[in-house]
Amino acid sequence: MSLPRRKDPADLRSARWFAPDDLRSFGHRSRLMQLGYSEADFMGKPVIGILNTWSELNACHAHFRERAQDVKRGIFQAGGFAVELPSLSVDESFTKPTSMLYRNMLAMEVEENIRSHPLDGVVLMGGCDKTTPGLVMGAITAGVPVIYLPAGPMLRGNYAGRVLGSGSDAWKYWDERRAGNVSDAEWQGLQGGIARSAGVCMTMGTASTMTAIADAMGLTLPGASSIPAVDSGHQRMGADCGRRIVDMVWEDLTPDRIVTAAAVRNAAIVAMATGCSTNAVVHLIAMARRAGVELSLDDLDALGRVTPLIANVRPSGKDYLMEDFFHAGGLRALMAQLRDRLDLDCLTVTGRTMGENLEGAVVWNEDVIRPLSNPVYAEGSLAVLRGNLCPDGAVIKPAACDPKFHIHEGPALVFDSYPAMKAAIDDETLDVTPDTVLVLRNAGPLGGPGMPEWGMLPIPKALIKQGYRDMLRISDARMSGTSYGACVLHVAPESFIGGPLALLKTGDLVRMDLPARRLDMLVSEEELARRRTDWTPPQPHFERGWGWMFSRHVTQADKGCDFDFLERGFGRAAGEPDIF
Template identity: 85%
Template sequence: MTDPVKTPSQLRSARWFAPDDLRSFGHRSRLMQLGYGEEDFRDKPVIGILNTWSELNSCHAHFRERAQDVRRGVLQAGGFPVELPALSVDESFTKPTSMLYRNMLAMETEEMIRSHPLDGVVLMGGCDKTTPGLVMGAISAGVPMIYLPAGPMLRGHFAGRTLGSGSDAWKYWDERRAGNITDDEWLGVQGGIARSAGTCMTMGTASTMTAITDAMGLTLPGASSIPAVDSGHQRMGAECGRRIVGMVWEDLTPDRIITPASVRNAAIVAMATGCSTNAVVHLIAMARRAGVALSLDDLDALGRDTPLIANVRPSGKDYLMEDFFQAGGLRALMKQIEDRLDGSALTVTGRSLAQNLQGAEVFDDDVIRPLSNPVYREGSLAVLRGNLCPDGAIIKPAACDPKYHLHEGPALVFDSYPDMKKAVDDEDLQITPDTVMVLRNAGPQGGPGFPEWGMLPIPKALIRQGHRDMLRISDARMSGTSYGACVLHVAPESFVGGPLALLRTGDIIRMDLNARRLDMLVPDDELAARKAAWTPPQPRFERGWGWMFERHVTQADQGCDFDFLQTDFGRVAGEPDIF
């Protein structure tokens, strides 16, 4: 720890506990009601452990125990730990989509920190939306914070085959639909694909977002790579507890760490890992909370110049996150591209990124490739523009068949997910491999909540012919474990009158990935006539959270944060001044 810049009387929590007045008497007496004496909390940093554990979040099944590891570290460093539950936002069970509640977690995190006597916080997350939700809220609260990533689960196994969560579910489901998988084999895959606590062990959204947070300097170095059930994860949890106490005394706040340089580092690392397409919307939202103006064009430029070097599914072909960890993990990957990163960026350790990377090395150069032998010559993502997506759309080039990088074909348009799902199971559906499947009304407002519907199923009529990919376009997201020629996040979305709302079945769509273009070949005057005839759909919600979400969520290219939570309304939440 560097020399402290705070004294006990300057602690934020001292405003609750130190004064000799009736209000502070009440605060102290209530802690004593919980069994604590003044020696437990007097003149000590109060550390909030924000825990997103839930019995319906298998990714965080180990967080009950891990919170105790954090508590141990806080006590060892002379702090006073308090655990607070936070909205879990699990990926598997939350309907219609967990994305509907990312901003709820961000608001809860911000207000929980602001309204309680916390000097610093350990953020415990990992399942997809918990990482951006916790970080966004903590940025706005402005107190010292460190992120504890849940870590990936162990490799999946079945009948001698290695399974990757998500990616292999889609693959084997297509084979089952084609009649190539028996009931017993399907049950075997179901039981073997998720073997332990932890997040998806592919480079899905969970591992992408924890890697981004790591690269941004918000975790202990390399913490994002440690498997959830590895004993090193327990030790990392305790070290998070120790380190946050030091950060409080040093007054090492998020605004000193999250800078244009650290955000750029995170974006470059994301591209090099073969990141989830969801990285775009979350990274933009996180950056803008910190006052860093990050755009789709910035990300596309970095993507063109950053090779993909993590050979991890789904963009890679062979390995999973456990292999990535054994090969050296994120520190080793960052060491490979160190000359592309700003090594002076400050991190939660109090040291620079370059200092944190000292001694990192690659132990398997097929898992973490050298720059001379990348998995893909450019980064993970590309941004398309055109008359179908004037504000942008996203595609993952390395995860789709190269023959679709330049493609032209007729649109088959679906206005709802149920309509699409019914059609793809119709073996008599009139469709060819050149057809472009389109789903609309699935964006931030239209979904509602921007669901992961963008990896549209290959129609059974084509599966039976041996086809496993085709060009698909939507204003939805897709799981980070997904793959294929899927264009996503079309903005503006169709529900608010974006050009996707004007597309008709049979219209010709042209995608030129190299030119970063996506267009419908429809004359401008015809589009103008269709626009004039378009009528807005009815709102999805009439009350509650959904009503608030629908009226204040921004579009995909702006991060889908709420307009009133962006920096125009103030970068850091104000402190309560009434006690």
């Protein structure tokens, strides 16, 4: 049941634009009439902004033009007035070098769009990797009632009777093609069958991870993150979002009442249990810090040690995809399995508690959503390493790599750039063995620039042809959430600013001890001090524009890669414009 209405029409934010009998409000009203509306359409009603990240270069959001119409239907039915605003569509498929370079741009755009327009509430439409954190970060800071509409996963892939998972199977079959095991015709068939509909990756990649986090944080309708993009239930959910946001405005149900420390902890636990993307670390920390919640790498590692992975969904799981997860009960069912570990008193966008939202949730397939007594992996999906290579932390996904690498020592093979690595990796005379530790540096927030998804370094062709499919790899980059393997990522501080990774040389021994959470180069402190003296900072990538601004204000991976001037506590928020 909704909370009692507390606002009068005169208290609406939009009333300050439209209600006064003055010249500026005359202009505001006349411009809406220019668009074909009458005063009966908008006066005294909540004005709801639909921030739509649709783009013809974002296949994950291909259905969002139509879905916005479903949202509008719900808004009008509930007595609100809907206005659709385009938002930056930060897709990972086409944006170079990475959409992560523009996540903070989206967050700034969202905050300023809300602040500067007559919006009483907002429906956030996102899904592709960086859109969820970007939209949520900006909305948290803006402070008006918001509800998040997740894009939903695409249908499962298929080719020649094989079920395909986007991303995960692309990496798998690319290695087989490099080994000479996949023909041109098969490669073309895989290309056409791996992504069959609108929607985000149907593995538990970054997109499904982040929408699950928004769901577990209480920012979506219960279980909305699991609904496939092209399911008719997704259309109904869109209309439900429209109806619900109108009530949220009357209730003044703002993000600060939802995104609390307890809600962030719930989201982190659920992420671990789903087999989440390593990218969740960077985004969840950034979202939490926007809400004034301190969340550290050590906090996430502690939760990872005690949270079992119970979603048997690729790439951490072995058998299933997001469509199977939805039909097995979806996120509500998974959260119901975890209810004894969650804070069920957290308020959600429904106006009810998380515990109330989970009532009646059922697991329909216990091989897809495992009971706690039979997890896919006994610990959560992420672990945080520290050592003289990563004093501020690094991240690995233990469940998605070969266990033989959990304790490993080998010589480093260091690449200073992605092009250098790419040029060498297919050289069958490359001096490399299965024990070699591949290292890519200068790929972090500043070095990439933008911390691209380069961290799943390809297995050298010489080893691929010998049958090897995994090896220890280290970088200050990120990797796709659909990736797998013994990849250590997010090394902080990054090499581009002189972090210890900048001092590593080819041939140095590197040791990882995952149970002890250690990552070290076996080089003396005296030698490292000498190398540090000889190190020369690289030239910056940008001399103007967005990149220049990004380079001067982005924080390191362990702090979430937000801009320092956007974090809570930097200064007083601008607030609402007072000149009308």
